[in-house]
Amino acid sequence: MKQEEIQKIDQAMLWHPCSQMKDYEDYPVIPIDHAKGVWLYTQDGRKILDAVSSWWIKIFGHGFEPVKTRIKEQLDKLEQVIFANYTHESAAQLAAHLTGLFDGSLSRVFFGDNGSSAVEIALKMSYHYWYNLGHPEKKEFLYLSGGYHGETMGALSVSALDLYKKIYEPLLPSMGVEIQGPDCFRCPFGLDRDNCDAQCVKALEEKLEKEAGSISAVIIEPILQAASGMKIYSPLYLKKLRQLCSAYHVHLICDEIAAGFGRTGKMMASDHADITPDFACLSKGLTAGFLAFSAVLTREEIYQAFYDDYTKLRAFMHSHSYTGSALGCAAACAVFETFSDPKWMVEINQKGRKIREALQSLADHPQVGEIRSIGMVTAIELVEDKAKKLSFDWKRRLGYQIYRLAEQRGVLLRNLGDIIYFFPPYVINEEEITFMTSTARSAILEVLQGI
Numbered sequence: 498m499k500q501e502e503i504q505k506i507d508q509a510m511l512w513h514p515c516s517q518m519k520d521y522e523d524y525p526v527i528p529i530d531h532a533k534g535v536w537l538y539t540q541d542g543r544k545i546l547d548a549v550s551s552w553w554i555k556i557f558g559h560g561f562e563p564v565k566t567r568i569k570e571q572l573d574k575l576e577q578v579i580f581a582n583y584t585h586e587s588a589a590q591l592a593a594h595l596t597g598l599f600d601g602s603l604s605r606v607f608f609g610d611n612g613s614s615a616v617e618i619a620l621k622m623s624y625h626y627w628y629n630l631g632h633p634e635k636k637e638f639l640y641l642s643g644g645y646h647g648e649t650m651g652a653l654s655v656s657a658l659d660l661y662k663k664i665y666e667p668l669l670p671s672m673g674v675e676i677q678g679p680d681c682f683r684c685p686f687g688l689d690r691d692n693c694d695a696q697c698v699k700a701l702e703e704k705l706e707k708e709a710g711s712i713s714a715v716i717i718e719p720i721l722q723a724a725s726g727m728k729i730y731s732p733l734y735l736k737k738l739r740q741l742c743s744a745y746h747v748h749l750i751c752d753e754i755a756a757g758f759g760r761t762g763k764m765m766a767s768d769h770a771d772i773t774p775d776f777a778c779l780s781k782g783l784t785a786g787f788l789a790f791s792a793v794l795t796r797e798e799i800y801q802a803f804y805d806d807y808t809k810l811r812a813f814m815h816s817h818s819y820t821g822s823a824l825g826c827a828a829a830c831a832v833f834e835t836f837s838d839p840k841w842m843v844e845i846n847q848k849g850r851k852i853r854e855a856l857q858s859l860a861d862h863p864q865v866g867e868i869r870s871i872g873m874v875t876a877i878e879l880v881e882d883k884a885k886k887l888s889f890d891w892k893r894r895l896g897y898q899i900y901r902l903a904e905q906r907g908v909l910l911r912n913l914g915d916i917i918y919f920f921p922p923y924v925i926n927e928e929e930i931t932f933m934t935s936t937a938r939s940a941i942l943e944v945l946q947g948i
């Protein structure tokens with residue numbers, strides 16, 4: 498099909514995610530014919546560098562051979578089988594990999610089929626654990642300002658971002674309670690992220706002190722709050738949070754969906770603080786973006802609270818049709834096998850630093866509030882007033898203008914408001930880093946010059 502034909506049908510029949518469809522009238526969707534490494538090849542023969550790993554999933558880039566090969570082998574044997582009463586070799590192999598994460602104490606694995614479903618599973622399991630222990634009153638979930646955990650009703654109810662949540666507020670379960678979390682760029686204590694005592698954990702501590710008896714769990718994105726603008730916070734906050742959750746008998750749910758699998762320079766973002774949560778939610782990079790798949794890890798003690806005679810009705814009666822997908826398990830095994838080579842973590846950190854260095858010269862620009870980075874994530878926050886850290890009026894859509902300009906020049910930078918970020922596949926090479934950062938730099942400067 499010709500590019501225009503696809504676009505015509507798309508415009509007539511399709512409805513794209515997280516999009517105002519009217520935007521596509523003067524800036525149409527781009528049909529992609531194929532992709533390899535960091536490159537998307539368009540139907541009309543252009544190529545675009547995928548600087549956001551296609552919504553943070555393609556950690557090893559497009560068409561990564563080791564994962565492709567493993568999926569093909571699995572496809573010839575078994576693509577899917579009902580995961581109640583049945584199991585398969587790839588699930589067993591993957592379980593061995595997953596239970597080796599953190600300090601090894603998350604020894605039980607429950608599969609889901611996307612990030613939001615993993616979050617729903619963790620929330621339900623946490624509450625159900627307390628219920629089975631005779632504490633049905635522990636039914637609130639604390640989440641942090643700036644936190645994001647997905648779009649399903651349960652996940653939204655513990656997410657903080659108004660853009661995705663506000664309209665549905667009347668429909669959402671009332672279990673979520675927002676707590677002021679770390680906001681290092683605009684720290685209310687006037688402190689520096691790398692040099693503070695995580696004073697901001699006080700808000701959470703006070704809540705737990707007063708109401709732990711009615712709280713099931715605290716859910717967080719460890720170290721990196723991705724959707725709210727790649728906000729990075731101190732590992733000390735995480736350490737303190739872990740201690741508080743243990744002291745007040747409240748579960749800690751670490752949502753590693755965006756930040757896990759090397760993105761922050763460690764296998765899991767929680768590893769920056771050497772902590773182990775009570776539940777870990779994994780997805781996205783888990784299959785290197787080949788298949789919609791997720792996993793929730795938890796402790797044996799939590800699992801045991803559900804283990805009883807059937808007639809006691811203590812079981813976790815939760816399922817998704819694609820739970821334990823053989824193809825998903827096979828892809829995830831290939832991801833773990835790939836990470837067994839230590840070169841990846843070294844490269845993630847080295848390349849991440851290079852990206853940061855290449856963008857550093859923008860730091861003095863009067864409209865660049867902050868450049869922040871960790872592992873292979875760098876974000877540039879644009880501001881109207883640097884001294885006051887005042888954002889631009891969002892209706893001006895500066896980030897969107899930069900996105901469009903950069904894309905026309907061959908780099909996909911899907912902005913988060915006025916935050917331009919770099920979240921590329923780990924296979925990006927030096928030449929591609931230079932192209933990505935110089936294209937972004939010129940697009941940013943051009944748009945800022947025009948304001």
Ligand SMILES: Cc1ncc(COP(=O)(O)O)c(C=O)c1O
Pocket residue numbers: 611612613614616645646647648718723724752753754755756780781
């Ligand atoms: C931290 C985090 N949690 C949960 C989700 C939801 O995952 P999914 O889009 O697969 O439902 C996302 C998606 O971006 C995420 O970044």
